[in-house]
Amino acid sequence: MSDTDIRVLIVDDNRTVRRGIRLRLENAAGIRVAGEASNGRDAAVLARAERADVVLMDLHMPGMSGIEATRLITSEANETCRVVLLTSEVSDAFVVEALEAGASGYLLKGHDSDQLLPVIRGAAAGTATISPRVAPRLIRELRAAKPQPAEPEQVALLTAAELRVVSLLSSGLTSNDEIARHLTVSVNTVRSQTASALRKLDLDDRTQLALWGARNGLIRREK
Missing domain, CATH: 3.40.50.2300 (Response regulator)
Structure with a gap:
């Protein structure tokens, strides 16, 4: 050991x-x-x-x-x-x-x-x-749930690019590769934006970040 x-x-x-x-x-x-x-x-x-x-x-x-x-x-x-x-x-x-x-x-x-x-x-x-x-x-439950009003101070901490990543995480895209293809950016960019959002919101992991986005109505609903 x-x-x-x-x-x-x-x-x-x-x-x-x-x-x-x-x-x-x-x-x-x-x-x-x-x-x-x-x-x-x-x-x-x-x-x-x-x-x-x-x-x-x-x-x-x-x-x-x-x-x-x-x-x-x-x-x-x-x-x-x-x-x-x-x-x-x-x-x-x-x-x-x-x-x-x-x-x-x-x-x-x-x-x-x-x-x-x-x-x-x-x-x-x-x-x-x-x-x-x-x-x-x-994910279906989070999509159907009535979103709570987002905290303006928290949302304002994130850049537009970080919010796009959060919205895709909250919509059910779980891998960096999927998100990168959807946004037409590199996987490293997705990793960097995810890490930055976690740090700014004082969250521990991607699941908590996805839940935060869903609870605050940041789900991207279009196909």
Whole structure:
């Protein structure tokens, strides 16, 4: 093991599930299991005590839910700890709530098992991932939602080019390549504008940026 290994905390009230995840992670290069918890309250304590880089969080647990624990962990001073929800719950409302609580990912047990390792590595690097089985429904919900009035001070922070990138992210274009083709610019330009918008809005990842745009009516609705 190395000091640069990604420290992962496994949180699930099912011991068999925790054991299965642990066995898989212990054989993965560059990943170290930092500990296990069976409820959200213990997860919040252990995430700090064990200096976890990534927390794999179940949604429904006794005492404190995964969303409550996510909110607590991401509001702590240690902003480098990322939370990925790993659950069987497909509800759009839970996905939105989890992301708004600060989660950096939302995966479905059983369906997204092959994505677990890359999502952990991506979360540690600051990249957000939503299960392909959930993302289209989430985008539809955001499109249908009545937008809230945008905060003029926040919107004014972004350049016109950055707002165009945000609007495409909020409309469901998830890759830099897609956005670059749509805007006829380079992928590096898209990366730069995305990073600038995240910094100006004090957001952690692209998913939060897309949610911010959708909530504030910045979705580009034309085909």
